[in-house]
Amino acid sequence: xxxxxxxxxxxxxxxxxxxxxxxxxxxxxxxxxxxxxxxxxxxxxxxxxxxxxxxxxxxxxxxxxxxxxxxxxxxxxxxxxxxxxxxxxxxxxxxxxxxxxxxxxxxxxxxxxxxxxxxxxxxxxxxxxxxxxxxxxxxxxxxxxxxxxxxx
Numbered sequence: 436x437x438x439x440x441x442x443x444x445x446x447x448x449x450x451x452x453x454x455x456x457x458x459x460x461x462x463x464x465x466x467x468x469x470x471x472x473x474x475x476x477x478x479x480x481x482x483x484x485x486x487x488x489x490x491x492x493x494x495x496x497x498x499x500x501x502x503x504x505x506x507x508x509x510x511x512x513x514x515x516x517x518x519x520x521x522x523x524x525x526x527x528x529x530x531x532x533x534x535x536x537x538x539x540x541x542x543x544x545x546x547x548x549x550x551x552x553x554x555x556x557x558x559x560x561x562x563x564x565x566x567x568x569x570x571x572x573x574x575x576x577x578x579x580x581x582x583x584x585x586x587x
Contacts, residue, residue, distance in 0.1 A: 467551050474559040481563050485570040493577050513578055517571020525564030531557025 492508055494500045535553040542549060 470555045478562050514575035521564045521568030524560050528557045528561030
């Protein structure tokens with residue numbers, strides 16, 4: 436069998452039988468689902484990383500953890516870099532979304548693969564950009580609050 440892997444037994448969903456082959460073949464054929472779930476994992480990962488950073492910095496401001504990260508963050512401007520990075524990501528996502536609409540207008544509703552390959556990464560960039568901007572706002576608020584009331 437051409438393209439099959441001889442050592443892996445895979446359940447064939449179409450026939451209901453087991454066969455030898457590549458377990459990634461359905462994922463490769465259904466690349467839209469792979470892109471969609473990859474996008475969701477990226478968005479959730481960025482959100483979890485931002486939550487970790489914000490919780491750690493806040494914990495340091497009220498004295499729950501050591502102050503190494505807090506001292507580093509307090510000495511830097513945090514709002515402007517987060518806003519710049521978030522705006523760049525959101526603008527790239529918006530530009531990709533507009534491009535996807537132009538591709539849709541040119542190709543019509545029949546060719547969905549081209550539009551999805553542009554739209555899914557664009558929406559991911561847009562969501563990550565907005566998350567970065569709002570995380571920067573919250574981090575700046577924590578830093579301003581920590582400068583007013585210094586932890587003991």
